[in-house]
Amino acid sequence: MIDTAPRDLDRESAALVVDGLSKTYADGTQALDALELRIPAGCFFGLLGPNGAGKTTLIGAVAGLVRAAPRRVFVFGRDAVTDPRSRLLVGLAPQEVRLDRFLNARDVLVYHGRYFGMGRLEARRRADELLDVFDLAAKQNTRSNRLSGGMRRRLLIARALMHEPRLVVLDEPTAGVDTEQRHELWRYLRRLHTEGLTVLLTTHYIEEAESLCERVAFISRGRIAAEGVSAELLSRFGGERLEDAYLEVLRT
Amino acid sequence: MIEADLRVMQRRGLVALAAREVRRVLSLWTQTIVPHVVTALLFLAVFGAALDSRRREIEGLDYLSFMLPGLLVMTTVSAAVANASTSLYQAKSEGYIEDVLTSPLRSSQIVAGYAAGSVVRAWVSTALVALAAAPFTTGIAHPLGAVAALVIAGFVFASLGVIVGIAAETYDQHAFVANLLVTPLALLAGVFYSARALSEPWETLTRLDPLYYLVDATRYGFTGHNDAPVLVSLSASAAVGIALFGLAVALVARGWRLKP
Numbered sequence: 001m002i003d004t005a006p007r008d009l010d011r012e013s014a015a016l017v018v019d020g021l022s023k024t025y026a027d028g029t030q031a032l033d034a035l036e037l038r039i040p041a042g043c044f045f046g047l048l049g050p051n052g053a054g055k056t057t058l059i060g061a062v063a064g065l066v067r068a069a070p071r072r073v074f075v076f077g078r079d080a081v082t083d084p085r086s087r088l089l090v091g092l093a094p095q096e097v098r099l100d101r102f103l104n105a106r107d108v109l110v111y112h113g114r115y116f117g118m119g120r121l122e123a124r125r126r127a128d129e130l131l132d133v134f135d136l137a138a139k140q141n142t143r144s145n146r147l148s149g150g151m152r153r154r155l156l157i158a159r160a161l162m163h164e165p166r167l168v169v170l171d172e173p174t175a176g177v178d179t180e181q182r183h184e185l186w187r188y189l190r191r192l193h194t195e196g197l198t199v200l201l202t203t204h205y206i207e208e209a210e211s212l213c214e215r216v217a218f219i220s221r222g223r224i225a226a227e228g229v230s231a232e233l234l235s236r237f238g239g240e241r242l243e244d245a246y247l248e249v250l251r252t
Numbered sequence: 253m254i255e256a257d258l259r260v261m262q263r264r265g266l267v268a269l270a271a272r273e274v275r276r277v278l279s280l281w282t283q284t285i286v287p288h289v290v291t292a293l294l295f296l297a298v299f300g301a302a303l304d305s306r307r308r309e310i311e312g313l314d315y316l317s318f319m320l321p322g323l324l325v326m327t328t329v330s331a332a333v334a335n336a337s338t339s340l341y342q343a344k345s346e347g348y349i350e351d352v353l354t355s356p357l358r359s360s361q362i363v364a365g366y367a368a369g370s371v372v373r374a375w376v377s378t379a380l381v382a383l384a385a386a387p388f389t390t391g392i393a394h395p396l397g398a399v400a401a402l403v404i405a406g407f408v409f410a411s412l413g414v415i416v417g418i419a420a421e422t423y424d425q426h427a428f429v430a431n432l433l434v435t436p437l438a439l440l441a442g443v444f445y446s447a448r449a450l451s452e453p454w455e456t457l458t459r460l461d462p463l464y465y466l467v468d469a470t471r472y473g474f475t476g477h478n479d480a481p482v483l484v485s486l487s488a489s490a491a492v493g494i495a496l497f498g499l500a501v502a503l504v505a506r507g508w509r510l511k512p
Contacts, residue, residue: 025512060512063354067507084356085258092354098347102276114268115355117261159351 014074015041015167015198016062021072023057023222031057033222039200039215041076041166044193046213047202048246054222055202056095059171062200063092075167088116091165095172095202097152099144105155106131106140109162116163123162130158133188149176157185167198174208186212206243216242218249225249258356266361269352273339273369277376288331288377289384292323296385299444311446313475320385321398321470322443324378325405329463332374332409333416333434336366340417341426344510359505363414363497370410378402389474397482398473404489405466409434411496418503418510441467447479465489 018037024030031054039045049055060066061073062080070081078086099108106127113123131137134154139147147155153176160168170189174182189212193199203209209216210230217227226233226249230242237245277284300316310318343349352362392398412429420426441463447455458464465485472478478485504510 065350065353065511067511084262084358087354087356088261090354092350094350096347098350100272100343100348100351101346102279103272111268111272112351115265115352115357117258117264117356119264 013041013077015039015043015076016200017074018058018061019072019074021058021061021068023054023061023066023068031222032061035219035223037217037224037227039167039198042193042196042198044189044199044212044214045201046209046216047200047219048204048206048209048216049202049219050250053219055219056171057222058219059092059094059169059200059202062167062169063087063090065092065094088163089166091160091163091168093157093160093168093170093173095175097149097156099152099155099159101143101145104141104143105136105147105151108144108155109159112159113162118163126162126164130161134158135184150178150181153177154181154185161192165197167200168192169200171202172204173201174203174205182208206241206246210242218246220250225252262357262361265355265357266365269357269362269365270368273335273366274372276339277335277369277373284331284335284373285377285380288327288373289380291330292327292377292381293384295323295326296320296381296388300385300388310449311477313477316385317389317475318446318471318477319444320382320389321474322441322467323385324382324402325441325463325467325470326438326443327381328374328378328402328405329409329438329466330430330434331377332370332406333413333430335370335373336410336413337416337420337426337429339369340366340414341420341423344417344420345423349510353510360501362504363411363500366414366417367407367410367497367500370413371406374406374410375402392474393476394473396473397486398470400486401466401469401473401489404486404493405470408466408489408493408496411493411500414500415496415503418500418508421509437461437463440464442479443467462489462492 016037016039018035020034020036021032022034023032035058047055057066061068062075064080064087068081070079073080075086075089078089080086103111109127109130110123113126114120118126131140134157136151136155139151144152144155157170157173174185177185189199201213215227215229216233218225226236233242233245237248239245239248296316299319416426416429440458441461442458447458447464450458465480466489468478468480469482469485472482
């Protein structure tokens with residue numbers, strides 16, 4: 001049967017459209033307040049904001065980890081809440097490293113690939129490829145809870161890429177990663193991006209966003225306070241570096 | 253994307269989740285299988301061998317033959333509940349359930365995947381107890397009936413285990429159902445005595461225990477002896493299993509205690 005589900009062409013042309021998304025947790029905390037965001041397909045997009053601004057809630061809504069209202073979040077035109085096909089398009093590396101401790105590094109990747117519909121052989125081939133890329137091949141038989149912090153972080157990113165998503169969401173991916181590995185990771189992310197992958201990156205390292213991202217959004221109190229390319233943000237908010245604009249936005 | 257492709261991918265995901273759960277059961281066999289088998293064999297040794305000499309027959313059956321079907325049901329239900337509830341609770345509390353929750357699996361497939369580990373643990377444990385007891389029993393009167401009753405018992409309590417795993421927010425809550433609900437229900441389900449031999453209100457209370465009907469149907473399968481109509485017992489138990497499975501699916505779909 002051919003997929004005939006109605007799709008919005010404008011939304012489909014963007015990797016991610018968030019259309020007035022609000023989220024209030026059970027304890028009354030309003031994490032998102034009618035948030036609007038559009039990330040063009042193929043863009044390397046940075047999301048910057050202080051702790052508690054709503055970054056992780058937004059990412060959770062995109063990936064299906066946070067309950068959200070339908071028809072508010074669209075991944076390549078597909079409703080992230082109601083359409084299971086949207087899940088195939090998103091790869092998530094969450095901020096907290098939480099891996100299945102019963103599995104070794106290779107199986108973490110293979111099982112993830114299979115949960116996302118890959119055949120067994122295909123998943124094994126892809127896992128081996130990513131273990132090489134992330135310099136984890138020597139630790140492939142080590143249980144995930146016995147890997148070092150940096151290795152676990154790399155494994156998490158490899159897992160996000162395992163099912164070859166079109167949008168990869170990296171929530172603070174270089175936290176706890178040493179400088180050499182960070183630059184190695186940057187190189188890999190740039191390469192993926194040049195191959196057409198859309199990347200949504202949240203980070204506390206402003207220089208990371210400056211170095212990698214084509215567009216940047218500042219999120220504050222559950223809303224996008226400003227969005228654009230670095231030059232636009234600098235001319236709008238003043239300052240010589242993105243950090244100056246960021247601090248100015250937070251002050252206002 | 254072709255709709256049929258999505259269904260194939262989701263089926264692969266279900267198989268992977270079920271395989272991961274079964275692998276957990278088999279790799280942790282000293283924690284998942286052995287305790288249930290040892291407990292059942294101890295019951296058989298104490299009540300069957302030690303006391304059998306003093307209490308020859310119940311309902312025309314030797315005591316070990318009378319008791320064994322109930323012990324098999326006890327083994328099945330305790331293993332089934334423990335597995336899904338523990339595995340889901342661990343995945344939740346350690347956060348790695350997000351790997352499954354972000355996948356394209358349907359809610360029913362997530363429940364089925366976790367329940368698969370439960371039924372394998374339950375049936376492997378039960379089969380080992382049955383094998384160990386086989387030399388001391390007189391065979392199986394209605395094999396199909398015995399298998400049906402144990403299959404339904406596994407299904408009902410695997411579904412309950414999934415619900416417990418979703419609902420539990422602390423280890424105590426997770427252990428509560430096993431210790432204060434399933435074990436008493438199992439012990440009061442006529443495993444060790446005949447309901448007809450009890451005075452009121454105990455006979456009525458025993459007949460109100462839903463596990464009594466699974467024990468009775470399993471006893472029919474093994475010995476040919478039953479108190480309640482077997483088809484009614486099995487049908488009602490299967491209906492309870494379907495209702496519990498449906499509830500578990502609804503909870504996963506809603507994200508209750510799984511997603512903020």
